[in-house]
Amino acid sequence: MRKLRAAAVQLRSGADPAANRARALPFLREAANAGARLICTPENTLRLNRNREEMIAASAPEKDEPEINAWARLAQELGVWLLMGSGSIATGSGKVFNRSFLFSDEGKIAARYDKINMFDVTLGGGETYLESATVEAGTQAVLVEGPMRAKIGLSICYDLRFAPLYSSYAKAGAEIITIPAAFTVPTGQAHWETMLRARAIETMAFVIAPAQGGTHDDGRATWGHSMIIDPWGKVLAKLDHDEPGFVVADLDLDMVAATRAKIPAWQGGRTFTGP
Numbered sequence: 001m002r003k004l005r006a007a008a009v010q011l012r013s014g015a016d017p018a019a020n021r022a023r024a025l026p027f028l029r030e031a032a033n034a035g036a037r038l039i040c041t042p043e044n045t046l047r048l049n050r051n052r053e054e055m056i057a058a059s060a061p062e063k064d065e066p067e068i069n070a071w072a073r074l075a076q077e078l079g080v081w082l083l084m085g086s087g088s089i090a091t092g093s094g095k096v097f098n099r100s101f102l103f104s105d106e107g108k109i110a111a112r113y114d115k116i117n118m119f120d121v122t123l124g125g126g127e128t129y130l131e132s133a134t135v136e137a138g139t140q141a142v143l144v145e146g147p148m149r150a151k152i153g154l155s156i157c158y159d160l161r162f163a164p165l166y167s168s169y170a171k172a173g174a175e176i177i178t179i180p181a182a183f184t185v186p187t188g189q190a191h192w193e194t195m196l197r198a199r200a201i202e203t204m205a206f207v208i209a210p211a212q213g214g215t216h217d218d219g220r221a222t223w224g225h226s227m228i229i230d231p232w233g234k235v236l237a238k239l240d241h242d243e244p245g246f247v248v249a250d251l252d253l254d255m256v257a258a259t260r261a262k263i264p265a266w267q268g269g270r271t272f273t274g275p
Contacts, residue, residue: 002253004148006038007031008210009246010226010239014217015049015058017067025074027246032078034248037147039080042212043098043157043182046087050218052134059088059096068101076107081147085180085210086115086156095136100154100180102144110146113154114138117162141165143172150175150253157181160195163202170203171267175256177205182212188223193235201233204259206251213242231259
């Protein structure tokens with residue numbers, strides 16, 4: 001029997017990476033002390049600033065970003081696998097990657113994932129986002145073996161709306177899918193929990209969804225409501241608010257294979273033409 005205790009940490013990040021880490025640290029320690037061996041933080045954990053020029057100017061290439069080593073040391077110090085939900089990493093061509101880092105309990109980078117699907121939308125009320133103006137999209141899905149030999153598929157925020165990415169993870173054997181996010185309030189209220197549960201049900205994998213929450217220094221408001229969901233679509237743990245905090249849940253990794261054996265739709269589907 002493989003059981004893994006996991007945590008989703010909810011934050012309210014700003015533009016200062018060191019301050020963001022300092023605010024996250026008490027929750028990381030508390031989650032580790034509660035027995036969590038996989039701890040996940042939200043999208044934009046490193047820095048959250050919607051001013052494009054300031055964001056790009058503040059971002060460095062991965063090798064020159066001191067916070068990467070700082071988060072790696074935290075994973076080693078706490079003895080946990082730590083997903084730093086994402087940070088802006090300079091591409092060298094005037095944009096950044098929105099990149100997740102998964103650190104092992106030895107403080108090594110076990111995996112990197114660059115957000116594939118860009119949040120280029122106009123919402124009701126004229127609220128507009130053009131993530132692609134700042135962020136270079138990734139092209140590679142990433143599946144990695146984590147604690148307890150768990151196969152973990154990485155994604156970020158707006159990826160949530162694109163089911164084929166998650167279908168590919170299910171077919172590759174993913175047992176856990178991470179979806180760190182910074183959802184807007186209108187879309188969060190309408191879609192956040194519904195889509196997270198849908199991704200868990202269709203892939204029959206655990207979903208860990210740590211979120212940014214509340215009104216940030218740059219005036220942006222995010223939804224929060226971080227949660228952990230099992231392969232049957234049951235919410236195991238969640239925060240019913242947008243304040244910083246964390247939730248912990250025990251993941252029975254053997255449940256993934258058992259659930260997939262009951263309803264094998266995750267591996268099938270006929271091809272078709274049209275409309």
